[in-house]
Amino acid sequence: MEKTGLIFFPAFDWAISPTHPEREERLLYTRDQIFEEGIIDHPKIMEYKPRLAEETDIQRVHFCVPDVKSQTTTAHLISAGSTLKLADALMNGEIHNGFALVRPPGHHAMRVVHGNRGFCNINNEAILVEYLRRKYKIKKVAIVDTDVHHGDGTQDIFYHDPDVLFISFHQDGRTLYPGSGFVEEAGGPGAYLTTINIPLPPGTGDKGLLKVWREIIKPALEAFQPEIIINSAGQDNHFTDPLANMKVSAQGYAQLTAELKPHLAVLEGGYAIETALPYVNLGILLALAQEDFSWVKEPGCHSGQLAQSQEVDRYVDKIIHYWQSKLAGKRPDKEQLFGPDKKYVRQRSIYYDTDQIYEQQTETVEYCPDCQGLYTVSSQAAKHSGKNYKIWGLSIPYHACPSCVQKGYDLWEKRIGLFGYHIFYLQDKSRDVYLTRK
Amino acid sequence: MLIGIDVGGTFTDGVLLDNFTVKEWVKVRTEEDLTRSIQEVLNYLLEHIAPETIERLVLSTTLITNLLAQKKYEPAGLLLLPGPGTNPHHLSLPGEFVILKGAIDYRGRVIEPVDLKEVEEAAGYLLSRGLKRIIVACKFSQRNNTLEKQVVRHLQHKYPDLKVKASFETSGLLNWVRRINATYYTLAVEEACHHFLSHVSHTLEQIGLKCPVYIMKADGGTIPLDLSRKYPLEAIFSGPAASTLGGLACTSPDITSVVMDMGGTTTDLALVLKGKPLLSSKGAAIAGFPTPVRALAVASLPIGGDTPLVVNNRQLAFGQRKGPALCLGGPELTLTDILVYLGYSSLGQKETIAPFVHDLADRLELSPRETAERALDLLISLLEEALTHMCKTWEEEPAYRVWQVMADKGTRPRTLICLGGPAEGIGQLWAKKREWQVIVPSYAKIANAIGAALACTTLNLDFVADTENLVFYTSIGGKQGTLERPLRTLDEARAFALSLLKEMKGDWQSHELERVEPLYAEGFNIVREWRTRGKIYQIGLQTPPGILGTVKEV
Ligand SMILES: [Zn+2]
Ligand SMILES: [Zn+2]
Numbered sequence: 001m002e003k004t005g006l007i008f009f010p011a012f013d014w015a016i017s018p019t020h021p022e023r024e025e026r027l028l029y030t031r032d033q034i035f036e037e038g039i040i041d042h043p044k045i046m047e048y049k050p051r052l053a054e055e056t057d058i059q060r061v062h063f064c065v066p067d068v069k070s071q072t073t074t075a076h077l078i079s080a081g082s083t084l085k086l087a088d089a090l091m092n093g094e095i096h097n098g099f100a101l102v103r104p105p106g107h108h109a110m111r112v113v114h115g116n117r118g119f120c121n122i123n124n125e126a127i128l129v130e131y132l133r134r135k136y137k138i139k140k141v142a143i144v145d146t147d148v149h150h151g152d153g154t155q156d157i158f159y160h161d162p163d164v165l166f167i168s169f170h171q172d173g174r175t176l177y178p179g180s181g182f183v184e185e186a187g188g189p190g191a192y193l194t195t196i197n198i199p200l201p202p203g204t205g206d207k208g209l210l211k212v213w214r215e216i217i218k219p220a221l222e223a224f225q226p227e228i229i230i231n232s233a234g235q236d237n238h239f240t241d242p243l244a245n246m247k248v249s250a251q252g253y254a255q256l257t258a259e260l261k262p263h264l265a266v267l268e269g270g271y272a273i274e275t276a277l278p279y280v281n282l283g284i285l286l287a288l289a290q291e292d293f294s295w296v297k298e299p300g301c302h303s304g305q306l307a308q309s310q311e312v313d314r315y316v317d318k319i320i321h322y323w324q325s326k327l328a329g330k331r332p333d334k335e336q337l338f339g340p341d342k343k344y345v346r347q348r349s350i351y352y353d354t355d356q357i358y359e360q361q362t363e364t365v366e367y368c369p370d371c372q373g374l375y376t377v378s379s380q381a382a383k384h385s386g387k388n389y390k391i392w393g394l395s396i397p398y399h400a401c402p403s404c405v406q407k408g409y410d411l412w413e414k415r416i417g418l419f420g421y422h423i424f425y426l427q428d429k430s431r432d433v434y435l436t437r438k
Numbered sequence: 439m440l441i442g443i444d445v446g447g448t449f450t451d452g453v454l455l456d457n458f459t460v461k462e463w464v465k466v467r468t469e470e471d472l473t474r475s476i477q478e479v480l481n482y483l484l485e486h487i488a489p490e491t492i493e494r495l496v497l498s499t500t501l502i503t504n505l506l507a508q509k510k511y512e513p514a515g516l517l518l519l520p521g522p523g524t525n526p527h528h529l530s531l532p533g534e535f536v537i538l539k540g541a542i543d544y545r546g547r548v549i550e551p552v553d554l555k556e557v558e559e560a561a562g563y564l565l566s567r568g569l570k571r572i573i574v575a576c577k578f579s580q581r582n583n584t585l586e587k588q589v590v591r592h593l594q595h596k597y598p599d600l601k602v603k604a605s606f607e608t609s610g611l612l613n614w615v616r617r618i619n620a621t622y623y624t625l626a627v628e629e630a631c632h633h634f635l636s637h638v639s640h641t642l643e644q645i646g647l648k649c650p651v652y653i654m655k656a657d658g659g660t661i662p663l664d665l666s667r668k669y670p671l672e673a674i675f676s677g678p679a680a681s682t683l684g685g686l687a688c689t690s691p692d693i694t695s696v697v698m699d700m701g702g703t704t705t706d707l708a709l710v711l712k713g714k715p716l717l718s719s720k721g722a723a724i725a726g727f728p729t730p731v732r733a734l735a736v737a738s739l740p741i742g743g744d745t746p747l748v749v750n751n752r753q754l755a756f757g758q759r760k761g762p763a764l765c766l767g768g769p770e771l772t773l774t775d776i777l778v779y780l781g782y783s784s785l786g787q788k789e790t791i792a793p794f795v796h797d798l799a800d801r802l803e804l805s806p807r808e809t810a811e812r813a814l815d816l817l818i819s820l821l822e823e824a825l826t827h828m829c830k831t832w833e834e835e836p837a838y839r840v841w842q843v844m845a846d847k848g849t850r851p852r853t854l855i856c857l858g859g860p861a862e863g864i865g866q867l868w869a870k871k872r873e874w875q876v877i878v879p880s881y882a883k884i885a886n887a888i889g890a891a892l893a894c895t896t897l898n899l900d901f902v903a904d905t906e907n908l909v910f911y912t913s914i915g916g917k918q919g920t921l922e923r924p925l926r927t928l929d930e931a932r933a934f935a936l937s938l939l940k941e942m943k944g945d946w947q948s949h950e951l952e953r954v955e956p957l958y959a960e961g962f963n964i965v966r967e968w969r970t971r972g973k974i975y976q977i978g979l980q981t982p983p984g985i986l987g988t989v990k991e992v
Contacts, residue, residue: 007836008836008838009837009838009843010838011838011839011840012838012839012960012962013839013840013841013960014840018963018970019963019965019968019970023962023963023965024960024962024963025962025963025964025965025974028962028974029544029545031612031838032544032578032612033523033544035612035613036523036544036577036578036612036613036614037523037524037577037613037614037615038613038614038615038616038728039524040613040720041613041615041616041720041728047836048834048836049833049834049835049836049837049843050836050837050843051843052843074840074843074844075840078840078843242967274544274545278544279522282523282524286524291524291525291528292524292525292528293525294525295520295522295523295524295525295526296522296523296524297522298522299521299522299541299543299549299550300549
């Protein structure tokens with residue numbers, strides 16, 4: 001029998017603060033609903049105990065400032081570790097898919113971590129992807145982010161990685177945090193069109209969602225041929241979510257899950273903790289287990305109130321058209337995209353809403369015809385309180401060519417100790433070596 | 439003085455303890471009428487003792503297990519009020535069911551009313567199918583029992599002869615499927631259980647025993663005889679619980695060990711961690727249907743001293759019991775015989791067994807000694823596999839809180855306590871092959887009766903309060919109520935839960951409130967539109983399974 005793995009970690013003893021949306025109560029009613037259903041005893045569902053992620057699992061993804069310890073609580077390590085435990089169960093054939101119904105969430109956490117952004121410190125999905133690559137030699141992974149907010153952290157981490165397809169649909173960044181996720185953000189020059197953003201207007205419902213899935217996401221996945229599909233299963237597109245303005249129902253989410261068939265789903269946002277989460281989570285779990293979810297209906301919900309406007313219909317059609325022609329068109333040459341300097345440079349500032357931090361960073365990616373190329377970042381953040389850190393980080397990609405590896409270590413030797421920086425990071429994914437110098 | 443009686447499938451054992459010393463013990467054959475065996479045991483134990491000196495009697499019985507195994511009960515129909523969620527038509531339940539309108543949500547709010555006309559029609563249909571008993575089960579009835587009560591009242595009014603039972607009374611825990619199953623089987627065995635208990639009461643009266651009488655529960659605790667009428671399922675699988683506690687009582691009170699009880703046809707393995715028998719995380723299953731009944735985590739293997747050795751596809755294997763061991767006059771070569779053959783047991787003569795071992799060896803094309811050793815290796819590996827699985831299940835128990843994930847579960851046991859007939863031989867063998875410490879208590883053959891005699895009362899309360907709605911619910915008898923004032927802090931909630939436990943204490947004749955330990959205690963802020971509207975508290979309290987003391991070895 002094909003089994004669905006479940007790790008339910010509601011972290012009943014962890015909160016950002018007592019009244020923060022990310023508090024102990026968040027998955028309480030979800031627990032009640034799922035346990036009362038008796039679905040834990042279902043022969044197709046295997047419940048697993050969570051485990052902790054290790055420091056290396058996090059260093060494979062992040063430059064934590066000043067270190068992993070100060071950016072993570074035990075709850076963060078358990079949340080991330082739970083996805084790894086399910087990955088093991090998936091890869092050794094115990095389960096055919098799995099759901100990490102865990103908190104705290106992670107999809108707003110970027111490569112450099114100075115603090116908490118959008119309730120996230122470390123990126124659970126990214127940690128999962130790097131683990132799958134390192135331990136199981138998985139080459140191509142797709143992440144489909146179905147949270148109402150743009151998965152800007154995940155996008156950031158894999159922006160230059162041609163082996164990770166990142167697709168996010170979300171409420172348009174002009175109307176919602178974090179204010180990004182526009183179609184123009186389509187991946188770095190070495191990974192162009194492996195980032196696909198689908199901003200949707202407020203008021204989009206099940207119909208729009210499923211149409212976007214069937215007409216953009218599904219064909220994009222078929223073309224990319226990932227070995228593993230990961231779903232960032234945020235649930236704040238729900239019509240009752242207090243932080244967003246969409247009209248998706250539990251049925252919509254369950255139907256999407258049934259068709260997307262992710263290998264691993266990881267809970268992200270969703271803060272309608274009574275009206276949405278108990279039903280959406282149950283719907284997703286049943287869909288993963290290939291069980292009937294037609295009885296999962298929010299009380300007092302009438303289909304009429306969930307119909308989307310014609311204006312939304314038109315907008316959805318427009319974005320479908322945009323992506324269909326974009327993905328069907330000829331892909332520009334990588335060397336050409338890097339331009340005459342053969343180097344990608346981006347400067348930007350990043351705001352950490354939870355911790356009120358402004359980060360200034362400059363990233364570079366070197367063009368290499370044989371691999372993804374070396375990535376560097378220099379970043380400075382003035383914290384609301386405490387120390388002002390300036391860091392420099394170098395990332396050698398997983399499939400780096402030998403000359404890039406050599407170039408990377410030469411650069412590392414040259415840069416460490418450079419005046420003005422507090423911490424230096426070397427992230428060598430090709431050899432799984434992570435160094436920090438202060 | 440204390441008396442413990444364990445009514446097993448073949449033998450009924452009794453023990454009389456005086457200040458933790460075995461004063462008398464007896465083993466008789468279990469008769470069809472269990473009360474006669476109990477009477478026989480008591481007559482023997484009380485031959486030179488005045489009944490007034492007995493302070494307590496604990497009975498461990500297989501009655502309920504037997505009734506359920508032999509399907510000696512009337513089936514019942516089920517009326518289900520599922521509300522939104524999984525498709526109820528796909529449920530696998532012990533009886534025929536009809537789905538009705540009416541729903542409660544996770545906070546106990548009615549989200550859909552009952553349709554009484556529909557209820558009547560459904561009941562009429564079940565009656566037409568020849569059913570005379572009906573279970574009413576609504577999802578989240580442990581949070582609000584009004585819909586179940588409304589349906590039950592209506593049915594009792596409409597069909598006065600019908601036996602109806604609501605699910606909220608059987609369990610206050612989450613998991614309505616388990617609640618449905620438990621309600622079904624409670625109704626199924628209730629009458630037979632009443633009958634048996636009255637019979638026992640009558641017998642004790644005749645003998646002149648006036649001390650408190652308890653029934654052993656599956657979780658290793660005890661329940662007063664009268665109260666057990668209300669919770670008949672608590673007594674299922676009390677046999678393994680009695681032997682586990684017996685193993686503990688015959689050794690030391692803070693031991694970490696595996697208690698192995700090997701009988702003729704089955705072997706039970708139980709884990710004891712620092713003197714506490716491990717409880718199964720979810721509850722016992724009856725006929726494959728899961729229930730919320732708390733039980734010790736016991737692994738039962740269908741192998742025992744009478745298990746014969748057979749050849750399957752030219753491989754040595756274990757067969758089904760045909761009778762006792764050869765050396766005890768049985769028809770076939772069994773594990774007990776092998777123990778004798780290799781010198782691990784002195785139960786019989788090696789010479790009488792040897793020709794059979796030789797015959798088996800020829801069929802396997804092995805030497806007789808190799809054959810015998812291979813049989814025991816097979817046994818050891820099966821036992822070890824079951825043990826490893828058990829330890830792993832315990833270590834991998836799901837955890838919902840940071841502290842639970844971080845909790846140190848300690849090291850796996852390296853001590854084996856052997857009970858039952860072939861215990862001594864198996865113990866020697868295990869010690870030799872696995873280098874464990876092996877203990878074979880001198881009272882190994884009556885350890886289950888000792889376990890019953892010395893079992894502590896266990897009480898367990900799961901308490902939930904919702905101060906926004908001013909309601910509380912508990913796991914005991916489905917007790918629900920209104921909070922007269924909001925509980926402001928976790929400490930207040932804890933005190934309130936403890937006061938409920940104290941109320942129960944009277945019914946349970948428990949004198950052990952000082953042993954109450956918290957299982958979990960947490961408060962959740964109910965925050966809506968950035969305002970705190972109240973709190974939800976979840977508190978678990980228990981007096982854990984354990985023993986009153988250890989018996990003195992002879
Ligand atoms: Zn979100
Ligand atoms: Zn290269």
